[in-house]
Structure formats: C-alpha cells, structure tokens
Amino acid sequence: MTTATESSTVDERTSPGVRIRDLTVAYRTPAGELPAVSGINLDLAPGSITGLVGESGSGKSTMALAMLNAVQQPGRITGGAIEIDGLGDVLSLSPKQIRAVRGGSIGYVFQAAQNSLNPLKTVGKQLLDLGRSHGVEDRRALVRQARELLSRMGLSGERVLDSYQHELSGGMRQRVGIMLALVLNAHVLVLDEPTTALDMISQANILSIISDVHAERGLTTLVVTHDIGVVAEVADRVAVMYGGRLVEQGPTVDVLRTPSHPYTKGLITAIPRLTGDPDVARPLPGRPPTLGTIPRKGCVFRERCAVYAAGAREDCETLDPPAHDVGGGRLVACHAVEGEQ
C-alpha cells in the first residue's frame, strides 16, 4: 500500500498507514493459554475508515486494545507486529514510548465513553490531566484546541469543559470521548463500539461527526462494532471477525452486496430490513463460540456453517482456512470459497 503523498487537501500532515501482521493475543485461563485473537493480518490504508465487525467474544475489542499495546492481564500479545507509519512497531516500543503514543499519536475512544470519564472531575480537569501526562506545556492552546473540537461537534466548549460526566447526555459524552482522543493531534483513531447505547438519532449524529472529523483531520480510523449498519454507514473497508479470526475483508459496499464467507452471508441475512419482504431475514443457527469453545482444529465457523452442513469437507475439520485473495481487494478465509477459484 502506498501513502498518499500528493494529497494536499488533507491538512499538511499525511495520514499514516497501519499494518497488522500475524497478531496473536492469548488469555491465560484454567484450561491453559487460549488465543482470543489468532494470526490476524489487516492493513488500514492511510486516510481510510475500516470497520471491524464481530460479535461478543470474537476478539474485536482485544484487537482494538492491541493497537495500543494495552491488552490487560490475564491477556498477553503472544506474537505479531503492528506497524504504524512514523511510529514503527507499536508492540516493540518501550513502556515510556508507548505511554506517549497512547492518547498522543493514537487516539482511542472507549466502549461506553459514558463510563470511561472520571465522575469526580470536570471534563476540563480531565483534559488538563491528559495534557500533563503527555508533557503539554501550552495549556491554553490545549484548552483552545479542545474547545474548537467540541464546537466542531456541535457542543459549547465552555459549558462542556465545566461539566461533570453526569451532566452530559450519552451522545455528548461520546463526543467528549472523541475530543479527548483527538486533542493531542492523533493521526490514528480507534473507536470501540462508538454508538452502542445511543439512540438512533444520536447514533446518526455521532457517525456523521466521525466521518467529518476523519476527513478534516486526515486520520486513519478503525471503528470496532457489532453493528453492520454502523460499518455500512461510515466505513470504506470492512473486516469481519469470528472466533478470533478475520474471516473476510474487503470494500464495504462489495462485501455487503456479495458477501463471500458463509458467516458474513449469514450475518447480513439476519438483519431485519425496512424495505422488501420481512421474511427474507433468516436467523443464523447455533451460537458464537466463547474463548473456551473455539474449535482448536479446523475452521472455527464450521458448526454454524450452511456450506459445511450441506456437505462436510474434510479440510474444514482439519485445517484452519488461511485468508486468500479473491480479487477486488477482498480476502476470504474459507475452504469452500477457495474451492470455487
């Protein structure tokens, strides 16, 4: 992937590219170390928004935390690399360096931003804390920057900085989360479930803010969510996770129109729609695996797979399907899809 060096519209900075290679994260459990994320390869093109979709337990949040090398005990990154242009491999930075990167060049908006703010401090105080921990000297400039960001997102900077979190609505807190992630000029933005727990109208508002801020500031953005609708609305590319694997990735419009992996197909068919025959929606059989029930051998999805149910293939049971290129920038990890090639 080449960096967009000629792009002059996007500020004077250039959005960094991110390359995740063979990332594996394991959790220590009574049953031994089990991989929650296993052998993930994913490129975030400079200036793109990538949507990472998965159900609970798919490893998507673990993966998002790994972007900051912030996987908590008993989890541990056991292998791989996350290369970010201008930073190098995030996983090999020293503790001091990574602390500067978190909230510095990589902004992170936490799942349920409503719960990630300190209830005892005003937003302004928390902003100054952030500045102090990152050695910001010009505090006035920091506050000015924060106010600009807040008013860009349709909030009154004055009022919000003087507020405690309980005085703000869910949508406002989410915007405060985005402000705190970007106020130190992050170039990479990771958002974990940015609209969960928000109403439809607030969700639409936050999504349009994410798209706009992304474009204005020339970011490379990763949106982690369980909601395909969210991805469909904002993301250029989508990556689908299941059982710790990336089972499919490609341009959002193409993946939605012609999903290749049986899981992606099933997930899209299971969305109730507002037009057409409501009976077109069909539930996906079975249930998502948990850390302990992910099959150790073969394809992690086979128990719920329509293709496997229609005619069991031996390699589905023995071999974890590798992701292969099916053209058009799309990668699919499925033996059956490989067979068609």
Add this chain to the structure above:
Amino acid sequence: MSGEIEGVGIVKTYQARGDVLKGQAVQALRGVDFRIPAGGAASFIGESGCGKTTLGRILAGLETYDSGQLRVDGVDLSALRPRKREPYFRRIQMIHQDPYSALNPTRTVDAILTDPLTLRAKQTGRPKSWIAERQREVLSLVGLEPDYVLPRYPHQLSGGMRQRVVIARALTVDPDALVADEAVSMIDVSLRLGILKLLRELRETVGVSVLFITHDVATARYIGSDGELYVIYRGQIIEHGPTETVIADPVHPYTQCLLSAIPVLHGLERPGPDRLVPTEPLADSQSDTGCLFAARCPFVTDRCRTERPELGHDGGTGQEHACFHPERRHVVAVSA
C-alpha cells in the same frame, strides 16, 4: 381468543427528587391512547426518555399511572380493587431487556420455571404431575432442549438461551400478551433474529399478542409488519398507523427524522430521497408549550411554537399524526 388491551388517555408524571430538580415534574406520558387486538402486534418506538419504557411498565402492572384508563377486554383496571386487578396482570407478561439480570443466578432453570407453574397449577386445579410436563412444553415452545437447560444455572447459558428462558417463564402463566422492552438489544447480533422470530411465531402458536418497545424500527417491523406502530415523542404519541404505512409514508417530521437516522446498508440499499435531520439535539430544557418537537423541527412555524397539535386522523389511510404541517416524505432506505 381474549385479551384485547386498550389504553385511554394514560398520564404519568414523575416528581423529580434531589435538591436541584426538586418540585419539577417530568411528564413521562401525556395522555396516551392505543389499542392492541387479541393476538395482534403493536410496536412503540422512540428515543430514550420518550416514555416508552414507562408505558411498558404500566402495561405489565409494574408502574401506576396518574389518570386515564387501562382496559383489558373492555374492563377498566383502574376502577378495580387490587385483588380484582391481579388476575388481569397475570395475562400481560413482561420480557425484560437484560436476560442477565432477569434471572436469579442462584437458581436452576428447573427452579425458575417450577415456581410460577406451581402457582398456576393451584389456580387452575391441575395435579402436580402437570408441572413437569408443562415445563418441557414451554421450553420446547421457545426452542430449547428441556434435558439440556433444566438442570443448568443461567450463567451456563448463552445470552440468547437466557432470553428464551425468560420468555418460557413468561409463558408459564398462560398470558394473553407479552410486553417486550428492547428484548434483543443485549443479545449477540447473530442470535437476535432468532429471538425476534420466536416472538413472531408465538403469536401464531400460542396466540399471544406482542407489544414491542424499541428504538430499532426494523426489528419492530419484523415482529409486527401486520400490526400497528406508535411513535412516541416526549410522552406523546405523535404518529400512529399500520406499521408498513408509517415506515413507508411517514407524515410527522419527527418520525421522518427517526427513520432517516437508521443506517443505510450501502451496497444493498440507497438512502431515501428525503432524509431529514433534526435541527437541534434533544435537551431537557425544551419548551412544553406548543408542539413538543417544535425546537428541533426543520419545518417549524410560529403556530407550532404556541399551539399543541393533537393526534388526529389523516385521510383514510388509518394513519394518525400530531402535526400542523404534515407532509409525506420518503426517508427510509430503498433497496438498491
């Protein structure tokens, strides 16, 4: 089949507590009318804080109301003494949002189902042996394997299975209606449709009506495309009609904003031509005079700021709205 449920002018006001807001009244419901035929489906949609959860709780007998009437099969429950009222609330059961907290973690599914069934056996004069039989019956109805789930504790089941247990528990007392408040929002996406499908099928297999409370219009449509849709805004029903009509041809600007906010599945759908965005976010301080949506409405006029439009019929479509300037707009996504 019996179990027609009707609400007439239901009003609920909460008194705010605490030093700051003391004395301020919060109007959760401002005279709400609705009617759900036996075995029918009705969906209440709106943003959080619009009063839809309060309405569900009133229907399930978990909350009182200040004025108005709640009628089941034409009997006004508010006029009855508590003891006389009780049997009616047995007929309306609630499916809670969070299956993780709706089940007692220290009791097995067996125990969870035995209690209401023992009561039901006593009420209907059935022998004890009926209890075990009925347990298996309700579990099969909700698509669970009785031998697998009966000895298990809630934590040993997935979210989807837990929600099915909650539904099975509601069915033990032979209800006429299920009130489902955001019944799938805590459930994994690949399992949601399974639960929705179950609720839909129960309308046919058991003949229960389903009252679906949600902010997700697409799920409301899936459950009751043949039913009625009520759009609630700040405690007032501002649009109502057959589900498909309201979705395809909404006339109230608020309904239009709400439907416009639903993400478009680019690749499968194109955005609706008239997508609408409210001019302001929802704020606590918004005025109570005039139309409740006036402060956020893109089409507001002076009349809207001073006079409150009442819910009334719009031509012969069976659709009702509370707006001075109704106009059909096509806002939901169209299949590409």
